[in-house]
Amino acid sequence: FNELGLDIDSVIVRNFKLPESVEKAMDQRTTLGVFDGKMGEYAQYESVQAMRDAAKNPGMGGMFGAAGIGLGMGARVGNQFAQNLDEAQTQKIKCAKCGASVKAGAKFCPECGAKVGAESTVKCSKCGASVPQGAKFCPECGQPMNVVCPKCGAKVKSGMKFCPECGAKIG
Incomplete structure (x- = not known):
């Protein structure tokens, strides 16, 4: 362009098309991000999606497939409920460094490795109680x-x- 006496100041890319497989992988990763590492909830979501797809299939095969998925989903929901109940009963504290949930009594944060527990509390000058930093x-x-x-x-x-x-x- 210099030979013609033109300078290019900037280039704007308005859109570019990714291959369909890459777009699908990005969509799945975004979906996983929404569930924030809770694989049980993601498995339930996938079971519901599979049941919906099986119900669309005409004939007895689709019906039996949906019934099988439904039975599997019932067991999975029960297991997930028990797991969530256990997690709710487990006392947790927040890491002072990164804010991650840490089981009470743990000495280190599983996310960032910072010490948790006694180091993240101070004593009250009036009553002596342990107070979060x-x-x-x-x-x-x-x-x-x-x-x-x-x-x-x-x-x-x-x-x-x-x-x-x-x-x-x-x-």
Whole structure:
């Protein structure tokens, strides 16, 4: 284009067509993302889709196929219900670093590997209760977790006896 005295400033691509197999794979991946790693729910979804497709087939084969899928789905739904009940009864805490759900009592986050448990709590200066890191108030006594230094006004973490800015005694 330079030989003709033209410069190309920008190029805009409005659309490009992916192969159908790639589009289908992307759709399936998006569907899995919606279920957020809950394979039981995804299996139920797939069973319902297969039942719908089997019901569309004319003749006895489609009817028997739908009945078989229905029986399998009933067992799967029961198993999934029991699994969800177990998960609901298991106490979980959130990882302070990444926010993932972690079983209570675990020492490390299964997602990011950060330590969880005692390291993610602080003690309340008033009642001594364990308070989650980053909480603004103690859930037991209501004491503010970030105390302000009476001398310089700097924020002081709960439990500190002296201000890290000016050295004044706290409380």
